[in-house]
Amino acid sequence: MLRYILKRLIQSMITIFLVVTLVFLLLRLMPTDYFFTEDELMKLTDAQMEDRLRAAGLLDPVHVQLGRFYKKLFTEFDLGTSRRLQVNQPVSKVIGSKFGISMRLGLISLGISLLVGVPIGILQARYKGGVFDNIGIAYTVFVNAVPHLVFYSLVLTLGARWLGLPSLYTMRNPGPSSILPITCLSLVSISSYMLWMRRYMVDELNKDYIRLAKLKGLSTTKVMFRHVMRNAFLPLAQYLPYNILLTVGGSLLVERFFSVPGLGPLLTDAISRYDTNVVQAIVMLYASLGIAGLFLGDLLITVIDPRIRLTGKEGVR
Amino acid sequence: MKKLLSLLLSVMMLLSVASVAGAAEITDLNTYEISSAEVETWNVHYSQAARDLNVLCNLVDGLLTNDNKGALVPNAAKEYSSPDGGTTWVFTLNEGMKWVDYQGNEKADVVAEDWLWGLEWVLNFAKNDSYNVSMPAEMIVGAQEYYDYTKALAYGIEPGTELPEGAALSEEGVAAAKALGLEKFLEMVEIKVEGNQIIYTCLAPLPYFPSVATYNCLYPVSGKFLEEVGVDGYRAVTWDTLWYSGPYVISQYVHQNEKVFSPTPNYWNADGVKRFNSVTVKMVEDANKAFSLFETGELDHVTLAQSQLDTIYKNPSDPWHEYLSESRPTKYSYQFHWVYDVKNEDGSPDDNWNKAIANLAFRQSILYGLDLTTYLARTNAINPYSCLNYAYTGNGVSVNSQGVDYTQLVRNELGYDYDGFESYNRRNPEKAAELKKQAMEELTALGVTFPVELKYYIKGDNQVAKDTADVLTQMFADYMGEDYIKFTTKTYVSNLTTEVRKPQLACLLISGWGADFADPINFLGQETYGDPQAYYANHHSMINKATDEKLIADYKEFTRLVEEAKVIYDDIDARYAAFAKAEAFMIEHALVMPVFYNIVWQLTSINPYSQVYSSYGMQGYRYVNWETNSDVYKTVEVEAFANEYNK
Numbered sequence: 024m025l026r027y028i029l030k031r032l033i034q035s036m037i038t039i040f041l042v043v044t045l046v047f048l049l050l051r052l053m054p055t056d057y058f059f060t061e062d063e064l065m066k067l068t069d070a071q072m073e074d075r076l077r078a079a080g081l082l083d084p085v086h087v088q089l090g091r092f093y094k095k096l097f098t099e100f101d102l103g104t105s106r107r108l109q110v111n112q113p114v115s116k117v118i119g120s121k122f123g124i125s126m127r128l129g130l131i132s133l134g135i136s137l138l139v140g141v142p143i144g145i146l147q148a149r150y151k152g153g154v155f156d157n158i159g160i161a162y163t164v165f166v167n168a169v170p171h172l173v174f175y176s177l178v179l180t181l182g183a184r185w186l187g188l189p190s191l192y193t194m195r196n197p198g199p200s201s202i203l204p205i206t207c208l209s210l211v212s213i214s215s216y217m218l219w220m221r222r223y224m225v226d227e228l229n230k231d232y233i234r235l236a237k238l239k240g241l242s243t244t245k246v247m248f249r250h251v252m253r254n255a256f257l258p259l260a261q262y263l264p265y266n267i268l269l270t271v272g273g274s275l276l277v278e279r280f281f282s283v284p285g286l287g288p289l290l291t292d293a294i295s296r297y298d299t300n301v302v303q304a305i306v307m308l309y310a311s312l313g314i315a316g317l318f319l320g321d322l323l324i325t326v327i328d329p330r331i332r333l334t335g336k337e338g339v340r
Numbered sequence: 341m342k343k344l345l346s347l348l349l350s351v352m353m354l355l356s357v358a359s360v361a362g363a364a365e366i367t368d369l370n371t372y373e374i375s376s377a378e379v380e381t382w383n384v385h386y387s388q389a390a391r392d393l394n395v396l397c398n399l400v401d402g403l404l405t406n407d408n409k410g411a412l413v414p415n416a417a418k419e420y421s422s423p424d425g426g427t428t429w430v431f432t433l434n435e436g437m438k439w440v441d442y443q444g445n446e447k448a449d450v451v452a453e454d455w456l457w458g459l460e461w462v463l464n465f466a467k468n469d470s471y472n473v474s475m476p477a478e479m480i481v482g483a484q485e486y487y488d489y490t491k492a493l494a495y496g497i498e499p500g501t502e503l504p505e506g507a508a509l510s511e512e513g514v515a516a517a518k519a520l521g522l523e524k525f526l527e528m529v530e531i532k533v534e535g536n537q538i539i540y541t542c543l544a545p546l547p548y549f550p551s552v553a554t555y556n557c558l559y560p561v562s563g564k565f566l567e568e569v570g571v572d573g574y575r576a577v578t579w580d581t582l583w584y585s586g587p588y589v590i591s592q593y594v595h596q597n598e599k600v601f602s603p604t605p606n607y608w609n610a611d612g613v614k615r616f617n618s619v620t621v622k623m624v625e626d627a628n629k630a631f632s633l634f635e636t637g638e639l640d641h642v643t644l645a646q647s648q649l650d651t652i653y654k655n656p657s658d659p660w661h662e663y664l665s666e667s668r669p670t671k672y673s674y675q676f677h678w679v680y681d682v683k684n685e686d687g688s689p690d691d692n693w694n695k696a697i698a699n700l701a702f703r704q705s706i707l708y709g710l711d712l713t714t715y716l717a718r719t720n721a722i723n724p725y726s727c728l729n730y731a732y733t734g735n736g737v738s739v740n741s742q743g744v745d746y747t748q749l750v751r752n753e754l755g756y757d758y759d760g761f762e763s764y765n766r767r768n769p770e771k772a773a774e775l776k777k778q779a780m781e782e783l784t785a786l787g788v789t790f791p792v793e794l795k796y797y798i799k800g801d802n803q804v805a806k807d808t809a810d811v812l813t814q815m816f817a818d819y820m821g822e823d824y825i826k827f828t829t830k831t832y833v834s835n836l837t838t839e840v841r842k843p844q845l846a847c848l849l850i851s852g853w854g855a856d857f858a859d860p861i862n863f864l865g866q867e868t869y870g871d872p873q874a875y876y877a878n879h880h881s882m883i884n885k886a887t888d889e890k891l892i893a894d895y896k897e898f899t900r901l902v903e904e905a906k907v908i909y910d911d912i913d914a915r916y917a918a919f920a921k922a923e924a925f926m927i928e929h930a931l932v933m934p935v936f937y938n939i940v941w942q943l944t945s946i947n948p949y950s951q952v953y954s955s956y957g958m959q960g961y962r963y964v965n966w967e968t969n970s971d972v973y974k975t976v977e978v979e980a981f982a983n984e985y986n987k
Contacts (some may be wrong), residue, residue: 056838063388064837071470078469078509109595110381111576183636190633191622194594279625284597
């Protein structure tokens with residue numbers, strides 16, 4: 024197992040290195056005009072623009088820039104400073120200030136989604152084709168078919184005008200002002216857990232071993248909980264660590280819509296403003312979390328299902 | 341009957357205003373910004389963007405500011421004068437001003453030396469990365485030399501020598517430049533402190549220099565603060581490390597969420613200005629979100645998007661129908677900039693367009709042929725003519741000694757004696773038809789084929805720009821004729837400068853200029869021929885690359901007139917009259933075509949005519965002396981404010 028972990032760790036490091044290097048090189052392929060705002064392009068002379076590019080090290084050869092980036096990262100753990108979003112602030116501070124908010128809202132939403140979505144999915148499978156199942160399917164179709172911003176607006180209207188909840192997230196009143204963003208986050212992921220749980224359950228219910236269990240006289244409840252649910256939950260469990268870790272990334276749409284100062288919109292903002300250091304750091308963060316999440320998922324399923332082993336010749340994943 | 345009706349209307353308006361006067365004022369203001377306008381830096385000297393300066397003008401007091409009429413008024417300086425007619429400017433500071441931290445704790449006295457530290461910071465290449473250098477460098481004796489000195493130091497080369505190709509910054513040099521204090525600065529730059537007076541010496545008599553004193557390049561920073569946080573500390577200053585001297589401090593700030601302004605405790609001018617108990621600026625995604633917040637009472641004003649305005653205006657039973665009011669114009673004056681050296685996508689010259697636009701009759705036929713009403717309605721659907729802009733320089737930038745706005749002088753020169761702004765007066769169909777005929781004859785002889793294609797670029801994913809381009813296409817078809825000009829809309833992906841302007845693909849660029857200081861040169865200086873500092877000439881019209889001799893001669897004549905006006909220092913009226921003559925020449929020769937001001941519609945609890953108004957600089961967002969009302973103002977009430985204001 025330890026060998027497997029080490030192997031995966033090395034693979035992960037190489038993947039992150041490749042992703043970050045690729046992003047670094049792609050950003051340097053963009054014309055340096057992107058370094059300036061339209062306003063700066065209007066006001067600065069060519070000489071002043073060159074001065075600034077030179078001061079930022081952007082006129083150096085790309086390999087020199089890349090070497091400098093990795094040298095600072097490995098020797099000083101320094102990701103550089105933000106050039107645009109929060110001028111001259113350390114990137115770690117820019118990202119760090121948003122990390123917790125996204126994670127808090129994301130974890131609450133994930134908890135709600137699991138607590139609500141998984142049982143509903145089970146019940147849908149149990150009463151497949153019935154009224155409850157059809158209502159569940161209608162909900163899932165509605166949430167996935169209607170553009171998210173439309174039902175966010177619906178949630179906002181109902182919540183703000185009828186229930187008097189704050190329309191925007193505010194740090195001065197984080198409890199009540201979190202209700203609408205968490206609701207929007209949860210509505211989507213509840214439908215997702217409902218859909219997948221129902222689907223895996225139905226798949227399992229149609230398998231031979233379940234028919235055999237029923238023929239042997241096991242009660243429906245025992246069949247559902249001892250066999251079907253346990254096996255149906257495996258695919259969801261594998262992605263659970265991944266989903267938990269990626270709550271850090273926030274949701275671009277929800278955070279933008281409710282002005283949540285989270286990590287969600289930061290990557291697009293950083294790209295659109297050519298804030299290269301921030302882009303690199305976020306890409307590195309997302310890549311690390313994604314890889315770690317998948318790795319932990321693999322470990323988790325070996326705990327839940329002892330038949331699965333990560334090493335050895337048989338049953339290897 | 342008419343008199344009786346107007347009397348009744350006036351009485352009603354007065355009554356409504358009186359009823360407002362009795363209503364409660366807002367003490368805790370809730371306002372907003374679109375999330376793309378979030379603050380990027382809290383360093384007032386570093387910033388060049390309105391997004392920062394709109395906030396920072398409340399946090400640090402400059403020497404002078406503006407009132408709601410746009411007039412220069414004292415701020416940190418209680419008085420100012422020039423003993424020699426404009427070359428030397430003396431600003432005398434108030435007593436009792438303090439620097440405080442964000443919690444209001446006193447940190448130091450505001451002293452005249454703080455303005456020296458501020459200017460030294462701006463001019464020091466290693467400290468401020470060349471931001472905001474150009475204005476002081478062009479105006480103050482020794483400023484350019486000091487900037488060059490610090491730059492040479494940072495590159496480790498001998499001052500006065502040319503920077504070698506591919507030169508790299510020297511680590512020791514940067515450190516040495518950062519370590520510079522006031523000694524070398526005072527030795528090189530003609531600025532001095534005498535007690536509570538700051539004395540600037542300009543390169544020439546500059547009658548408009550006091551207006552520069554409202555701008556951030558002449559803002560102070562506490563020397564003690566710099567000593568405490570160091571150069572890197574001030575470069576990376578944040579709301580909770582900043583020292584404040586203005587009417588407000590930031591008591592809470594969350595990036596991309598909200599910022600809360602609280603009145604500065606023991607503010608030196610607490611009795612002289614009216615402030616809110618708090619101002620909360622919420623960051624919102626877009627205009628639709630702002631409107632929904634306004635409707636739930638979470639905002640005190642909202643600027644309306646076109647669709648919202650349409651919905652409210654066209655439905656008399658809409659709850660907001662009677663509350664629509666016009667904003668005051670922003671400081672930007674928008675123009676059609678013709679490009680005189682256009683290329684095709686393969687890099688070859690677009691000869692057809694280049695020859696056509698170089699022709700005076702062709703340009704004038706557009707100037708007098710177009711009726712811009714439908715285009716103006718894209719900015720202001722209800723009252724498009726309030727956006728009308730007949731001069732190139734912005735309204736309110738300069739006023740002569742008789743109180744006549746400079747733009748009126750330009751209109752007088754042009755002979756635009758229109759009575760009010762109730763229709764699109766510049767259109768002259770007969771004159772335009774004659775000019776079109778003349779242009780077609782002259783250009784056909786030069787081998788130009790008709791219709792001439794006019795290429796206009798918009799961002800591919802911008803629906804608003806697409807709708808506007810459709811309006812322009814129709815407007816050119818209706819008024820110029822499809823046999824004459826073919827208006828073609830093309831798209832770019834993300835960056836206008838890189839994808840369109842630099843490859844010189846567009847025939848027409850629409851752009852707005854806002855002044856940094858109160859003189860027409862700030863506008864006209866952007867168009868002059870052969871001047872590397874002239875922004876529009878070098879980056880929009882590309883006139884310096886044009887080859888048509890008559891066109892160049894017209895530009896040279898315009899430039900000569902500007903140069904003549906520029907050196908009139910002793911008589912402000914003569915100066916403005918000379919500039920007006922140059923500007924009228926530019927417009928009459930349709931070198932550039934003034935188009936509109938940005939005046940939009942809003943729902944508001946703020947009297948827009950009580951707000952600080954500035955046609956230049958950065959003072960327009962100061963939250964002082966605002967008149968507000970807990971109820972939203974009705975249309976008639978805001979109209980009454982406007983009438984009172986314009987008396």
